[in-house]
Amino acid sequence: MRFFYYYPTHDKPAGGNKELRLHASLLREVGVETFLLRDERFFTRPNAFDDDVFYRVPIDLAPVPFERAGDHLKPDDVVILPEVLLRDSLATCANWNCRVAVNNQNGFYGLRYGPPRALAQKRIEFVFAISPYVAALSHHFYGVPRNRIFHVSPWIVRPPFEIAEWSPESAVAVSYMPRKMPDLVRRVREAVQRTHPDVPWVEIDGVPEPEVARRLRANRVFFVAQDLEGCPLTALEAMTCNAIVAGFPGTANFPHPYATAANGFWVRDRDAAAAAVAVGKAIDLARAGGEPYQNMLRAEHATARRYDRASVLEGLREAATVVRNRAYATRRGPRAALGVRGWLQAARLLYDADRMGLAGRLAGKVIGTAKRLRKRPAPVEKSGAAS
Numbered sequence: 085m086r087f088f089y090y091y092p093t094h095d096k097p098a099g100g101n102k103e104l105r106l107h108a109s110l111l112r113e114v115g116v117e118t119f120l121l122r123d124e125r126f127f128t129r130p131n132a133f134d135d136d137v138f139y140r141v142p143i144d145l146a147p148v149p150f151e152r153a154g155d156h157l158k159p160d161d162v163v164i165l166p167e168v169l170l171r172d173s174l175a176t177c178a179n180w181n182c183r184v185a186v187n188n189q190n191g192f193y194g195l196r197y198g199p200p201r202a203l204a205q206k207r208i209e210f211v212f213a214i215s216p217y218v219a220a221l222s223h224h225f226y227g228v229p230r231n232r233i234f235h236v237s238p239w240i241v242r243p244p245f246e247i248a249e250w251s252p253e254s255a256v257a258v259s260y261m262p263r264k265m266p267d268l269v270r271r272v273r274e275a276v277q278r279t280h281p282d283v284p285w286v287e288i289d290g291v292p293e294p295e296v297a298r299r300l301r302a303n304r305v306f307f308v309a310q311d312l313e314g315c316p317l318t319a320l321e322a323m324t325c326n327a328i329v330a331g332f333p334g335t336a337n338f339p340h341p342y343a344t345a346a347n348g349f350w351v352r353d354r355d356a357a358a359a360a361v362a363v364g365k366a367i368d369l370a371r372a373g374g375e376p377y378q379n380m381l382r383a384e385h386a387t388a389r390r391y392d393r394a395s396v397l398e399g400l401r402e403a404a405t406v407v408r409n410r411a412y413a414t415r416r417g418p419r420a421a422l423g424v425r426g427w428l429q430a431a432r433l434l435y436d437a438d439r440m441g442l443a444g445r446l447a448g449k450v451i452g453t454a455k456r457l458r459k460r461p462a463p464v465e466k467s468g469a470a471s
Contacts, residue, residue, distance in 0.1 A: 310334025
């Protein structure tokens with residue numbers, strides 16, 4: 085049995101690609117020969133750029149591109165497809181004489197770019213899900229039985245994100261990453277600067293991981309601008325570096341895998357005003373220090389330790405054993421629920437992506453009519469003679 089991770093060409097750093105490489109490196113330790121299956125574009129473009137310069141986690145390349153891999157794979161080989169391109173990539177390999185699985189790291193993309201359920205049920209043998217809510221979505225919308233879904237968490241606690249003692253030399257300052265939602269991030273920063281004008285903001289963007297960790301450790305607060313995530317990584321990395329996290333959990337109405345009132349100042353996603361208040365509270369806590377501050381750091385460390393090497397390796401070892409022996413009948417699989425808000429979030433995603441068919445079109449007509457009625461001006465009453 086060999087694993088081939090389909091790895092589309094993407095020349096910018098991405099947390100999903102980093103975790104894919106880290107998981108592949110651990111799978112080799114449990115005895116699974118693992119390769120990256122790059123696309124034709126990677127081999128034919130004029131430059132030889134490899135995005136591993138961002139991660140430094142080298143994984144062997146398959147000798148053929150994804151588009152022509154079907155002629156070279158063996159029946160017991162496993163092609164693992166990313167959720168972000170699943171509709172097209174699953175159709176490409178639907179008739180290949182090999183096993184097919186999905187590495188689902190983002191529930192939002194997994195729904196938006198998901199394949200027809202009938203094809204998914206027929207062709208997807210198993211799923212790696214990065215968080216419990218993503219596992220639930222994979223079961224309900226791909227039709228994959230729960231005993232064929234493996235919850236494999238991201239590997240966070242590793243160099244340079246080791247959990248270390250807090251340093252009193254760290255500054256009362258806010259580090260942040262401007263790449264996602266830059267306009268919203270700017271609004272939050274400007275609002276906090278009006279209430280805390282003496283607190284510097286330190287940007288983290290386009291730098292290697294060791295520098296990311298250094299800046300997180302050097303500043304006591306991290307503004308979290310997470311959005312549309314499966315299991316958000318940046319807040320976890322900040323937790324290992326003793327930065328109090330404040331901002332957006334990043335999973336909208338889906339159940340969050342780790343955000344609690346004990347380990348951060350969390351507010352509703354994309355609510356800039358609330359985020360500014362949360363960052364202000366984090367600054368005040370970091371400045372005051374004392375037992376409340378240390379309690380939050382301890383809660384952050386406890387959260388991050390759930391994503392250490394041993395935890396991830398345990399999940400991958402179980403998955404490799406079950407998949408190798410096709411022993412799905414002996415396991416139960418993740419049982420997480422989406423909840424009412426999660427189901428409504430899923431329906432909204434499917435509607436926005438025009439994936440609800442006739443029901444979606446009817447719902448669109450009803451919503452459109454309701455909006456037009458709300459905008460229609462109220463009739464003006466005619467004045468009449470008093471009787």
